[in-house]
Amino acid sequence: MIYLRVFDERALIYHRHGRIGTWAISWGHEAIQVGAMSALRDHDWAFPSYRENKVGLVRGMSPADVLAGCRGHPQGWWNPNIWRLGSISIPVGSQVPHAVGFAWGERLQGRDTVALAFFGDGATSEGEFHEGANLAGVLGAPVVLLCTNNQWAISTPVRQQTRATSLADKAVGYGMPGVRVDGDDVIAVHLAVSEAVERARSGGGPTFIECVTYRMQAHAFPDDPSVYREDTDAAAARRNECLVRYERYLQRLDLLAPEVATRFRDEALARMAAAITEAEALPVPDPSLVFDHTYERKTPAMSRDLARLQASLAPGAAGKDSGRTP
Amino acid sequence: MSELLFVEALTSALREEMERNPQVVLLGEDIGRNGGVFRVTLGLQARFGPERVVDTPVSEAGIVGAAVGLCLARMRPVCELQFDAFSYPALNQIITHVGRYRWRTRGTAPMPMVIRMPCGGGVRAPELHSDSPETYYCHTPGLTVVTPSTPADAKGLLTAAMRSPDPVIFLEPKKLYRHLRGEVPDGEHVTPLGVVRTVREGEDVTLFAWGAMVEVATATADALAQKGVSAHICDVRTLSPLDEEGLLAAARATGRVVIIQEAPRTCGVASEIAAILAERAMYDLKAPIQRVTGFDVPHPYFSIEHHHRPDPSRVLAAVHGTLEA
Numbered sequence: 199m200i201y202l203r204v205f206d207e208r209a210l211i212y213h214r215h216g217r218i219g220t221w222a223i224s225w226g227h228e229a230i231q232v233g234a235m236s237a238l239r240d241h242d243w244a245f246p247s248y249r250e251n252k253v254g255l256v257r258g259m260s261p262a263d264v265l266a267g268c269r270g271h272p273q274g275w276w277n278p279n280i281w282r283l284g285s286i287s288i289p290v291g292s293q294v295p296h297a298v299g300f301a302w303g304e305r306l307q308g309r310d311t312v313a314l315a316f317f318g319d320g321a322t323s324e325g326e327f328h329e330g331a332n333l334a335g336v337l338g339a340p341v342v343l344l345c346t347n348n349q350w351a352i353s354t355p356v357r358q359q360t361r362a363t364s365l366a367d368k369a370v371g372y373g374m375p376g377v378r379v380d381g382d383d384v385i386a387v388h389l390a391v392s393e394a395v396e397r398a399r400s401g402g403g404p405t406f407i408e409c410v411t412y413r414m415q416a417h418a419f420p421d422d423p424s425v426y427r428e429d430t431d432a433a434a435a436r437r438n439e440c441l442v443r444y445e446r447y448l449q450r451l452d453l454l455a456p457e458v459a460t461r462f463r464d465e466a467l468a469r470m471a472a473a474i475t476e477a478e479a480l481p482v483p484d485p486s487l488v489f490d491h492t493y494e495r496k497t498p499a500m501s502r503d504l505a506r507l508q509a510s511l512a513p514g515a516a517g518k519d520s521g522r523t524p
Numbered sequence: 525m526s527e528l529l530f531v532e533a534l535t536s537a538l539r540e541e542m543e544r545n546p547q548v549v550l551l552g553e554d555i556g557r558n559g560g561v562f563r564v565t566l567g568l569q570a571r572f573g574p575e576r577v578v579d580t581p582v583s584e585a586g587i588v589g590a591a592v593g594l595c596l597a598r599m600r601p602v603c604e605l606q607f608d609a610f611s612y613p614a615l616n617q618i619i620t621h622v623g624r625y626r627w628r629t630r631g632t633a634p635m636p637m638v639i640r641m642p643c644g645g646g647v648r649a650p651e652l653h654s655d656s657p658e659t660y661y662c663h664t665p666g667l668t669v670v671t672p673s674t675p676a677d678a679k680g681l682l683t684a685a686m687r688s689p690d691p692v693i694f695l696e697p698k699k700l701y702r703h704l705r706g707e708v709p710d711g712e713h714v715t716p717l718g719v720v721r722t723v724r725e726g727e728d729v730t731l732f733a734w735g736a737m738v739e740v741a742t743a744t745a746d747a748l749a750q751k752g753v754s755a756h757i758c759d760v761r762t763l764s765p766l767d768e769e770g771l772l773a774a775a776r777a778t779g780r781v782v783i784i785q786e787a788p789r790t791c792g793v794a795s796e797i798a799a800i801l802a803e804r805a806m807y808d809l810k811a812p813i814q815r816v817t818g819f820d821v822p823h824p825y826f827s828i829e830h831h832h833r834p835d836p837s838r839v840l841a842a843v844h845g846t847l848e849a
């Protein structure tokens with residue numbers, strides 16, 4: 199959790215320096231991300247949204263790769279099979295049916311894999327969320343639908359997102375258990391997800407879990423929350439956020455000496471410093487990457503376009519290419 | 525006349541038309557208190573209230589589907605979809621209902637709505653924030669597809685869109701929002717849909733462009749002028765239905781044609797324009813038509829997007845191709 203927090207803190211600074219692009223911060227969501235991921239087995243899969251780009255770190259992905267992605271560098275692309283993570287989903291809610299289909303596919307092939315989909319409160323308003331959840335119920339797919347209710351979808355508060363008193367209530371309509379947990383309590387999240395994962399693995403079907411927290415920061419950088427909300431709620435949330443709570447809890451039980459927490463933090467800082475250096479040292483990407491991977495093999499037109507592009511990029515070539523099909 | 529940013533010109537069109545026509549309502553994600561992620565609707569909720577400037581849940585199909593119902597209830601909805609690629613969840617509504625309702629009801633239930641969205645790249649945005657989805661809409665009968673390239677047109681065309689009897693997909697090049705400033709007429713300003721704009725006249729080659737590519741065409745024409753080549757620039761403005769006569773006249777002005785398009789090439793608007801010119805102006809052309817377009821790939825990560833978006837050097841190469849032919 200400390201590592202994820204430090205990652206966000208540093209990423210924010212790098213963003214302000216102009217060293218990385220848009221940054222979707224999840225400051226305060228660490229208990230949900232870590233609590234949930236640690237309830238999965240290694241072969242289970244997760245399907246993140248743009249705000250869970252740090253769950254890759256939990257799976258061991260290099261922080262330099264995550265930062266490269268934020269620098270618009272193709273090195274930031276990841277291989278789902280290595281990390282057992284679907285691609286980061288940028289359209290809100292569209293990853294939910296992916297998790298359902300994946301979980302169902304694994305079940306059909308006799309494997310006991312569980313899939314977990316991360317999404318926000320706003321995502322529950324999208325058609326794809328409903329279609330995915332409904333399908334999960336009908337198929338009995340071994341999937342956990344994990345909603346991070348941070349009370350905000352950009353400027354829209356959850357009360358304008360739904361008339362339901364709790365998002366977990368939606369589960370009833372899909373015929374699956376709905377659970378509401380304190381998303382600032384990593385142990386509560388871990389237990390709720392563990393139970394849901396166990397149910398899924400043993401053939402008990404899907405679960406919807408609503409983790410209640412508060413988005414302490416801006417939606418992303420750039421975004422200015424002062425336009426649409428008072429900072430008092432965010433300040434209150436900061437005082438009670440998951441890291442503070444967990445650290446206090448561990449210290450009360452004498453399980454965490456303050457020096458150890460400081461050491462974790464220092465180690466994370468050093469890792470981040472190395473990671474940004476590494477990400478910034480990546481070579482300027484080859485233009486041929488524009489044409490790679492759209493199809494398994496480049497189309498003839500792509501090969502032609504690439505050749506032309508390379509010719510035009512050759513020193514002193516500007517405007518000399520005839521531009522005609524060879 | 526006032527000197528306005530592109531984004532301010534759009535805001536003034538919305539504000540003035542809402543004042544004139546109580547039937548106009550705006551709906552979209554974060555458009556109220558937040559003024560939209562690009563601040564196009566800034567201040568409008570404060571002015572017109574939350575019932576005319578509606579902050580909706582994150583629900584594109586819901587927004588556009590509700591707009592269909594609003595049209596049936598004789599309102600004039602203006603939907604904002606947050607980014608180009610986030611119009612895709614609404615495609616079902618746009619294609620199966622918005623584009624067909626008039627036809628299906630034999631003209632008795634038109635859909636006079638505007639669906640606005642930012643489009644295009646060049647702003648170092650994450651994946652799916654730089655798409656150019658124009659062709660999906662142009663390929664859907666019943667829709668009018670419009671994209672302005674100047675602040676004056678932003679105001680004039682958006683006002684016309686809000687008065688159109690048919691649904692208008694209004695594509696706002698996001699690169700221009702805060703980057704382009706220009707003279708905009710004060711008060712009522714309507715620019716007819718379906719008519720090309722001559723950006724400048726020239727004799728040697730005709731450049732067709734729209735949206736953010738008009739700037740690229742202009743920069744190319746400036747570079748050509750230095751070499752004594754005079755370029756005619758035609759801003760297509762309405763991508764569907766196309767102003768065929770306007771396109772033909774612009775092509776005939778020089779007999780040499782280069783079409784610049786940010787969207788991927790295959791089946792795009794550039795292809796359609798090339799086909800129309802080939803069908804109707806073949807014998808007036810002195811050289812094969814050239815297209816300079818985005819490649820047939822997803823809009824690349826931003827560290828390499830400049831290779832994908834047409835730039836003056838690629839256009840120049842194409843121009844030299846036609847001049848030498």
Ligand SMILES: Cc1ncc(C[n+]2csc(CCOP(=O)(O)OP(=O)(O)O)c2C)c(N)n1
Nearest residue numbers: 249288289290318319320321350351352610
């Ligand atoms: C289909 C779609 N529509 C709109 C957007 C723009 N957008 C990005 S984040 C966001 C809010 C999502 O809120 P929520 O689901 O609560 O997740 P959070 O950002 O709070 O993690 C919106 C509307 C998008 N990414 N995808």
